[in-house]
Amino acid sequence: MRWFGFGFNAFEQICVHGKVTEDAGSDVKVTCPTELKSHVETSSCCLKKPGEIRASWSRRASLHLDGDSCVCLAGFVTATSVESCGVSGPKTCGCTDAVISEYHLTLTFPGRVEVWDIQKKESTPKWSMEINTQSDHTLKLPLVPGGYITNKPPFYHSLSPCLKAKSLALGAEHALLLCVTGDVYTWGLGSHGQLGHGGLTSEEEPRAVEALCGMPMSSVATGGWHSVCISAGGDLYVWGWNESGQLGLPSQGVRKALQQNQHTQQGNLGQEVKSSEEELQEVEKLKEFFISIQAFPALLDVTPSCEIKAVSCGSRHTAAVTTTGDLYTWGWGEYGQLGHQTLMSSDEPQRVEFFKEQQLRVVEVVCGTWNTFAAAIKEELSCS
Template sequence: MRWFGFGFNAFGQICVHEKLIKGQCSDAVKVISPTELTLASHADRRGCRLKTDGQIRASWSRRASLHLDGDSCVCLAGFGALISNESCGISMKESRGCKDAYISELYLTLAFPDRIESWDLQTKEKSASWSMEVKTESSGPPMNLPLVPGGYIATKPPFYRSLSPHLKAKSLALSAEHAILLSASGAVYTWGLGSHGQLGHGDLTSEEEPRAVEALWGMPMSHVATGGWHSVCISDGGDLYVWGWNESGQLGLPSRGLRKALQQQSSQQAGAPCKDASTSPHEEPQEGEKHEDVFISIQAFPALLDITPSCEISTVSCGCRHTAAVTTTGDLYTWGWGDYGQLGHQTLMSSDEPQLVEFFREQQMRVVDVVCGAWNTFAAVVKEEVARS
């Protein structure tokens, strides 16, 4: 399995250019073509390649490469890692033996068989800023961060937050301000900030405690993910449901703001006079549009998103304002904000419609996993062995 990255690269999260090292990073900030990840940091040129079962975790300015085969460890790339492979307060040696990792902009959390550790990425302390002992039941399914026995690890102190055992949590996705939980029965629960409809309860109110998303009740889900102010989930049948903020088209639904921006950009490139940019995006549509275009800025209820041609979704991930989904046939579709090339279409265009990332199909690669950072995207691929029908 090989990992590729594209999008925001101001701190060398994807690849390191000499200009980044010298601080001249104007043309190294955006990686618009999928680029294979090799070194986890510039300083550690001895190897640290992602192996067969390696995993990626990403925040806005950093990437954590989790190596699971052999002597497992975590390597950091991005902010601070250009200076030393022991920057950000943690070295590869101190992470050896970890089984999972979770990274936010401020902290790196590591799961060991007997403990959980959180490291402060803003300091150079040589010890974890917080830790707790854990006892896992060997007979039960493995817990995946940020879930831990009895609760979950938050992105900031207090780190440990308890969860009701009645929820029977299977997986959990956290954004900076809201959370989405998948139970063992396939039910979805959300809580936190709700100002952009990201909780899926049909309103814009916040919730202090987990509340079931009633619109999805009775439809078992298999996967959940969360972005800045939007949420997504996949049903057992491979259908994709989206809700929350859609200002940049991150839900894959028609966005008036995005369409208008693209229209202005097209007019400028063509040399034609563009319309007044100060015109309200909520103005009445022109005659002929009224029954054709329905624009959505906030979707407070889960909406079924169709991807054409019809396909089943196996996994999905969200960035701050973009979304990426992998189909059961190994294709990658992306949509939303694309100003840093994070959609992988080798342009800086945004899109409010799911679009196939042609690069991997052209290279005869099958995408098997996807992880979004805030402004970039990482895709795991294998060589396509059977010709596509």
């Protein structure tokens, strides 16, 4: 399995400055999927291919789960752009999962969870807790038995055992919980409709998303201020903020930017260009079709007869993997995080053609705040 990254690269989360190919674009904005390479060639664990990726705004954590499991960090680490393998600071050998943020690295080990302050060179974790690993199903961070871990103190929050949590996604200011029954609960800030209850009010305690009741969900994900989930049948539901088209629904800002770009290109070719006044009138006519906030879950058709098996969200963009191994992205694209080799945003899901051209099948996707990471394997071609 090979991991590729594209989007925001100011801290070398994707590739090292000076080694970016022409196809990948500038050092800061990587617009074409680029295979992740080790920053440090002196450590044996860095030479392994990562099994999983976790990302924040300025950092990437690579989980090596084969043999002696460990975590490698790339990007902004202790005020320098280096890759760390736990030589000093967090001792990651033997960890089973990790979550990275701008300030903390959370690690789980058999029987305990640790939170390290990665902006300081400490020999002990900032916070730790013993956990009972005996449960009915395997939990992944930020869930732990009995509750969940956050990136800001207090680090641990308890959950009602009645919820029987399966997975949890934390947005900028809201949470999305999936139960083993397939029910979805949300709580936190609701000012952008990201809770899916039909209003813009906040919730202090987990509340079931009634619009999804009766439709079991298999996966959940959150962006900065939007939420998505996948049904057991492979359908994708979206709700929350759509300012940059991150819901895949018509966005006034995105459409206007696309129109301006098209007119600029036409003008450069010497073609007739509409006046800005006519353009604004055209946008006003279509205004009723634009959606800035979707407060209820909405079914999103990515492609005809397409089933979704994995989804992830950045701050203002979304990426989904289909059962056929295609990767679709949409939303804010100013740093190339959509992988379409442009810096344009999109309010319509578009397939990332790079993987198809390279005969690669995408199996997993992880969004950082302003970038995207995708795992792919070689496409098996059928003999005719």
